[in-house]
Amino acid sequence: MAFAIPKENYAGKVREIVIGKGDKAVKIGGYDSMPLCTFEGTWPNKPVVAMEVYDVAPELNAQGWPPATFEAFKDVINDPGAWAKKCLEYGADLICVQLAGTDPNAQNKSAEEAIEVVKKVKEAVGDIPLIIWGSNNLEKDQEVLPAIMEAFPNENWLFGPAEEGNYKKITASAIGYGHLVAGKSSIDVNLAKQLNILIENLGLSLDKVVMDPTTASLGYGIEYTYSVMERISLAALAQNDDKMQNPFINDLAKEAWKTREAMLTVEEEPTYGEQNTRGILMESITAIDLIAAGSSILIMRNPTAVKVIKELINELYS
Amino acid sequence: MSKIIASAAIRGAHKIVERVENKIKEAIDQYGPDKEVAYPNTAYYLPIIYGILGRKVEKLGDMPPIIEYCKQLLPEVPAEDLWIPYLGPALDAGMATLFAYDMEEALKYVDPDKCPYLPGGTEWIDPASDNIWLGAADDVIMRKRGVEFVDGSAPGFAAVVGAPPDVETAVKLAKEMQEKYLYVFMASDHNGVNMAEQLKEAGVQLGWDTRLVPFGKDTSAAIHALGFATRAAMSFGGAKPGDYRKVLLYNKNRIFAFVLALGTVTDEWYAAAAGAINYGFPTIADSDIPEILPYGVCTYEHVVSNVPHDKIVSKAIEVRGLKIVIKKVDVPVSYGxxxxxxxxxxxxxxxxxxxxxxxxxxxxxxxxxxxxxxxxxxxxxxxxxxxxxxxxxxxxxxxxxxxxxxxxxxxxxxxxxxxxxxxxxxxxxxxxxxxxxxxxxxxxxxxxxxxxxxxxxxxxxxxxxxxxxxxxxxxxxxxxxxxxxxxxxxxxxxxxxxxxxRLAGMKDEEVDTFYSCTLCQSFAPNHVCVITPERPGLCGAYNMLDCKAAYEINPTGPNQPLPKGEVVDPVKGRWEKIDEFIYTASHNAVEYACAYSIMDNPMTSCGCFEAIAVVLPMCNAIMVVDRDYTGDTPCGMRFSTLAGTVGGGIQTPGFVGISKLYILSKKFISAEGGLKRLAWLPKALKEFLVENGLQKRCEEEGVPDLVDKIATEEDCTTEEELYEWMQKVGHPALEMEPLM
Missing domain, CATH: 3.30.1650.10 (Bifunctional carbon monoxide dehydrogenase/acetyl-coa synthase(codh/acs), Chain M, domain 3)
Structure with a gap:
């Protein structure tokens, strides 16, 4: 008797979400099987890679910027526009503008300065959709993100993270100015669902919402991220819970590159082996794990890691 | 609805529609039907007409058909001796008024030289300027301010028509509303004065930034408040033009607005107020007019009158069901x-x-x-x-x-x-x-x-x-x-x-709704607590009333009301709808749970239980050990070991996580005989239970001397010793039906 693969039939389907507009718009989601299990359903849209552009130029060997990553951007590191273009050359599907510099505990850049950065990036990349990511400071993000939405109305960009403490301002502006929201909750299925409900109650259609269940790096708790993403996916697909049927975004580069494994030099830790490869592997394997967990948007940093991941995605979802 | 109000509103509406009809005719005579007519910088045309009817008024020639529609809406003024329900006709008259006003105001923009309003987009009014009237807000302002209505930083607006008797009262009212983060939209006049003029006289800064917005001195200018609300429903509420139901409901449910009528209420005001009621916006008046108190279109009362000025804002807030926003605790020390x-x-x-x-x-x-x-x-x-x-x-x-x-x-x-x-x-x-x-x-x-x-x-x-x-x-x-x-x-x-x-008196049988608690699913993903009046949450922190309150406060939170449905098993504690809920909420991991049983599919535990009840097979009894007792127990396991066995959302027959006070409930493992099964407790827990009425419960169970028959660690710590103890004291459990 021929072998038949046992198949699970899922009742639910994840929403298809469109970021940006026109020819260059990026579609994610729309799948009705668990990740990689394409024999049980379809993933019409492959996971995509958003590459980071920072509002404030990082310095060599500052946290998260060992040579492997810094060197790839050193010519463009002071120019967000050129940096974004470089990302497109490296194969980015979209650009993620990281506004880490707006954090009051960092350079405390103003909303106006953030708007300038976004403007430069937009001018450089044209219609490529943008993801605008705040500094994870609740207060500051709810000031900066709405200001950018107002400055660039109806671009249909993705803004995040919106958390329970600041989702109201961010969501209300997204409704008013025509953008999408990435809701971030802390590693908990019910909190993720609750945030989706709250965002929807405010009036934003769930067709405009992406979920960030909190991303951890390989070796630093990725199993928790994996587990919560798996459970959300099962709720969305197996239980057909329509408040959970939204694709994931994972802000992973920051996590992978700040690890000891990425940052320590060979001199500091001879047993770890060559530093550049090590960092790239940290980011790549974190990304692979998140693809297996069902990620739809991977926010990444290093061009080599991006190349590896793009090839992998193409093979897995061809 | 009060007939007096209805008649006045309908009379007023007739007058307004007729007046606007004439004005439109004059305008067409002067400029021709193709002359463009629009509010400054908006994509929503004449917003009320566009939002409610889905019709675009772009030139003067588009207006007469709308007037015809208004006339169709206008009911007859009720005759003196006729007594029929008035609410419907009055609301129609109100709607006709709003359409007419929308056109009347738009006509002011036809000739820019004659327009009485400051340029579109003005947010800040120069105190030196004689003209303080803003007219229609453009879309930029509407979006920016609309965001505040959606995110709650502005709870709503007060559409003020007329003026209070003096400047001092005007300033006080304005300040009170500002403190509540309300927008104050001002229009019309009372004895030739508008509240905005009083504020200007007192040197109060007017404009969108101070949330004190003078629209215009005609009553028709009040339409800009509703125009704003209608555009907000289309822009933020996803209402399509012409989807009047959605536009109106969005405003009723989301925009906490009300009308403050200050001064003599004219027929025109009544007509406009009737229009506002369509949006769920009630009217609060300082004068003595008839009231409309029954709930219906608005969330609570529709028209409340004769309210003194020092109470009028708080009354309005109450009637509209508006929530007060408090941003910072007002004390001279740090707080957090x-x-x-x-x-x-x-x-x-x-x-x-x-x-x-x-x-x-x-x-x-x-x-x-x-x-x-x-x-x-x-x-x-x-x-x-x-x-x-x-x-x-x-x-x-x-x-x-x-x-x-x-x-x-x-x-x-x-x-x-x-x-x-x-x-x-x-x-x-x-x-x-x-x-x-x-x-x-x-x-x-x-x-x-x-x-x-x-x-x-x-x-x-x-x-x-x-x-x-x-x-x-x-x-x-x-x-x-x-x-x-x-x-x-x-x-x-x-x-x-x-x-x-009162809490002690509530019975599971007497309520038709229990509450769920899935707060702990963050770490015990498949665990579900069902909390009933007689079975508090196993953590001891949530009883039924806590859950009820938590649900009212946070309707999307972890505590949800659970209708019981048909009783499946009254002895073990199973109900049809509860079974279904447990199955779904446990992500299909737990098929059902018996609320009152320790042997048959007992309720699962997260890990937060105050105590654990354990079956002791040899003794045909149960013991309970709480978190504070770290010593040996007759079941051979200490609390920490037991906790590992019971927690994590799994069902383990013979073990169940409970709150301490549940032991005193009549529903405490009542499927297996209840309190009479209890043979061992840590001493401290026993003392706690005695303080909370263990003796009384023993009497109710018909074993008044049970308290003394329950052993503690001072009597024994192994099952064999406990069995001997039970025989010695004649523990009732020995005579009961076999547990297994």
Whole structure:
């Protein structure tokens, strides 16, 4: 008797979400099987890679910027526009503008300065959709993100993270100015669902919402991220819970590159082996794990890691 | 609906439609039907007509058909001797009025040279300018301000027509509304004066930034408030033009607006008010006009009249069901969770209230909305600065709350919050609750200006912030005179007692709804607590009333009402709908759970249980061990080992996680015979249960001497020893049906 693969039939389907507009718009989601299990359903849209552009130029060997990553951007590191273009050359599907510099505990850049950065990036990349990511400071993000939405109305960009403490301002502006929201909750299925409900109650259609269940790096708790993403996916697909049927975004580069494994030099830790490869592997394997967990948007940093991941995605979802 | 109001509104509407019809004719005669007509910089045309009817008015020639439509809407003025339901016709007349006003205002923009309004997009009104009238807001302003309505930083707006009798009252009203973060939209006049003019006279800054927005001096200019609301529904509420139902409901449910009618209410005002009622916006008047009190289109009353000026804003807030936004706790010391654990020693103490040396208590009481005044804080007796340093004084905190959704059952839940709310103030220590209150205020807090009244301020501000969903008004009285404290203490004690009895008296059979708790699914993903009146949550922190209140406060949270449905098994505690809920909420991991059984599919546990009940097969009995007891138990496992067996959302027959007080419930493993099965408890737990009425429960079970037959670790710590003990004392469990 021929072998038949046992198949699970899922009742639910994840929403298809469109970021940006026109020819260059990026579609994610729309799948009705668990990740990689394409024999049980379809993933019409492959996971995509958003590459980071920072509002404030990082310095060599500052946290998260060992040579492997810094060197790839050193010519463009002071120019967000050129940096974004470089990302497109490296194969980015979209650009993620990281506004880490707006954090009051960092350079405390103003909303106006953030708007300038976004403007430069937009001018450089044209219609490529943008993801605008705040500094994870609740207060500051709810000031900066709405200001950018107002400055660039109806671009249909993705803004995040919106958390329970600041989702109201961010969501209300997204409704008013025509953008999408990435809701971030802390590693908990019910909190993720609750945030989706709250965002929807405010009036934003769930067709405009992406979920960030909190991303951890390989070796630093990725199993928790994996587990919560798996459970959300099962709720969305197996239980057909329509408040959970939204694709994931994972802000992973920051996590992978700040690890000891990425940052320590060979001199500091001879047993770890060559530093550049090590960092790239940290980011790549974190990304692979998140693809297996069902990620739809991977926010990444290093061009080599991006190349590896793009090839992998193409093979897995061809 | 009051016939007088309906007749007046319908009369007014006829007059307005006729007037606007004439104006349109004149305009067409002058400019021709193809002349463009529009508000400045908007994609929503004439917003009311576009939003409600889905029709675009772009040129003068588009107006006459709308007027025809208005005429069709206009009902006959009810005859003197005719008595029929009036609400429908009056609402239609109101709608016709709004369409007519929308056109009347748009006509003002036809000739830019004659337009009475400041340029479109003006946000700030120059105090030196003679013209203060803004007219229609453009889309940029509407978006920017609309965001505030959606995210809640502005709860709503007051559409003020007319003017209060004097400048002083106008300033007071404006300030009061600003403090509540309301937008104040001003139009029309009373005796030739508009409130905005009074404010200007008093030197108050007008404009969108101060939220004091003068639209225009004609009554028709009030339409810009509704135009704003209609555009907000299309822009933020996703209502399509012409989807009138969605436009109106969005406003009723989301935009907390009301009309303040200041001055003589004319037929025109009535007509406009009827229009506003369509949006769910009630009218509050300072003059003596008939009222429309029954609920219906609006959330609560429709027209409330004869309200004095010092009460009119709070009345409007109450009638519209508006929630007050409090951004920061208004006290002279730092406030936040960081100060919660702070201790104040004798050396640093300015004053001590209650504790072992003086009587003190705190109390929360529900009142009717009319009985109390929000944010009224009184200190009855001496204030802190009238005492010597270091003294101990009697103290009472008597809090009165009111809210449309408040229930008497919530009193103790709110009262329990005082502890952590007060403790979060730097330099203020709060220990205990009810009549075992003990507080201290530090020297530093005193020097910073902290007074007793600030305790009331904290409670007012925080109760609004955290419990705004159920609380609309908070009034606080603080007593420091010994006589008065003692007198009130007696009253409070009677209520404490009554509350305990009320909760104790609730039966599972008597309610048709239980509550769920999935708070712990963050770490026990498939665990579901079903909380019933007689089976509190296993953590001991949530009883049925807590869940009910939590649900009212946070309707999307982890506590949801669960209708029981048909009884499946009254003895073991199974209900049709509860079974279904457990199956779904446990992500299909738990098929069903028996609320009253330890043997057949017992309820799962997260890991937060106060205690664990365990079957002892040899003794045909059960034992209970709580978290605080770390020694050996007759089942051979210590609490920590047992916790690993029971937790994590799995069903383990023979083991169940419970709260300590559940042991005293009549439904405590009642499927297996209940309390009579209990043969062993740690000594401390047994003492706790005795304090809470174990003896009485034993009597109710028909075994008055059971208390003495329950062994503790002092009697035995193995099952064999326990079996001998039971035989020795004649424990009833030995005679009961076999457990397994």
């Amino acid at each position: 969770p960081a100060f919660e654990g702070e201790r104040i020693g004798k050396d640093a103490m300015r004053i001590e209230m209650g504790g072992p040396k003086a009587p003190a208590f705190e109390f929360c009481e529900m009142k009717d909305l009319d009985e109390i005044e929000d944010n009224k804080i009184e200190v009855i007796g001496k204030e802190i600065d009238e005492y010597e340093r270091g003294v101990t004084i009697p103290f009472a905190i008597w809090v009165q709350v009111a809210g449309r959704k408040f229930q008497k059952d919530f009193e103790p839940i709110i009262e329990r919050q005082f502890h952590h709310l007060i403790n979060q103030a730097e330099g203020v220590l709060h220990i205990g609750q009810r009549d075992i209150l003990w507080m201290r205020i530090s020297d530093k807090a005193y020097e910073a200006g902290f007074k007793f009244k600030h305790i009331g301020q904290i409670l007012h501000d925080k109760l609004h912030q955290e419990f705004g969903a159920i609380i609309d008004k908070v009034q606080v009285k603080i007593y420091t005179e010994e006589e008065k404290v003692k007198e009130l203490l007696e009253k409070a004690r009677a209520v404490y007692h009554e509350r305990d009895n």
